[in-house]
Amino acid sequence: MLQLVYISSVARAADLASILAVSRINNRRDGISGLLYSDGVRFLQALEGPTLAVETAYARIKQDPRHNALVILSRREVATREFGDWAMAERRVGEEGDQFCARIDRLLANTGPNVRATFDSFIKLRRAA
Numbered sequence: 363m364l365q366l367v368y369i370s371s372v373a374r375a376a377d378l379a380s381i382l383a384v385s386r387i388n389n390r391r392d393g394i395s396g397l398l399y400s401d402g403v404r405f406l407q408a409l410e411g412p413t414l415a416v417e418t419a420y421a422r423i424k425q426d427p428r429h430n431a432l433v434i435l436s437r438r439e440v441a442t443r444e445f446g447d448w449a450m451a452e453r454r455v456g457e458e459g460d461q462f463c464a465r466i467d468r469l470l471a472n473t474g475p476n477v478r479a480t481f482d483s484f485i486k487l488r489r490a491a
């Protein structure tokens with residue numbers, strides 16, 4: 363199974379709800395799970411599932427004009443899913459920064475140390491900005 367993590371820049375005010383709606387349908391169909399995080403400036407996404415399915419989804423996502431400057435941070439084979447269900451991490455209205463970080467920590471509980479560190483540092487950095 364392939365796990366891919368990339369970061370990108372938000373190109374224009376992207377409607378996260380519509381990205382998520384399409385992703386949920388497609389990813390369920392294709393056996394892909396993962397996590398999509400956005401702070402409005404960057405996207406950080408992990409995709410995992412059958413290698414061909416992840417490569418195909420990434421090829422589609424890469425062409426999406428709602429973001430640009432995609433950089434793959436990690437590409438590795440994993441024996442089991444580390445992200446569990448497909449999830450989108452977005453800071454909810456009224457949610458404290460600490461609550462948000464705690465929620466992300468739960469989502470990342472089973473990921474490998476490098477991937478967890480990538481998400482952790484990105485999220486804490488953005489929070490501090």
Ligand SMILES: Cc1cc2nc3c(=O)[nH]c(=O)nc-3n(C[C@H](O)[C@H](O)[C@H](O)COP(=O)(O)O)c2cc1C
Nearest residue numbers: 381384385388389405407419422423424426428429
């Ligand atoms: C940041 C970002 C993340 C995305 N993540 C996914 C995803 O995980 N799965 C997916 O199918 N599409 C994702 N998309 C949408 C794809 O780029 C594309 O619009 C969609 O897959 C097209 O699906 P359709 O052919 O069923 O309309 C994402 C788009 C963006 C901008």
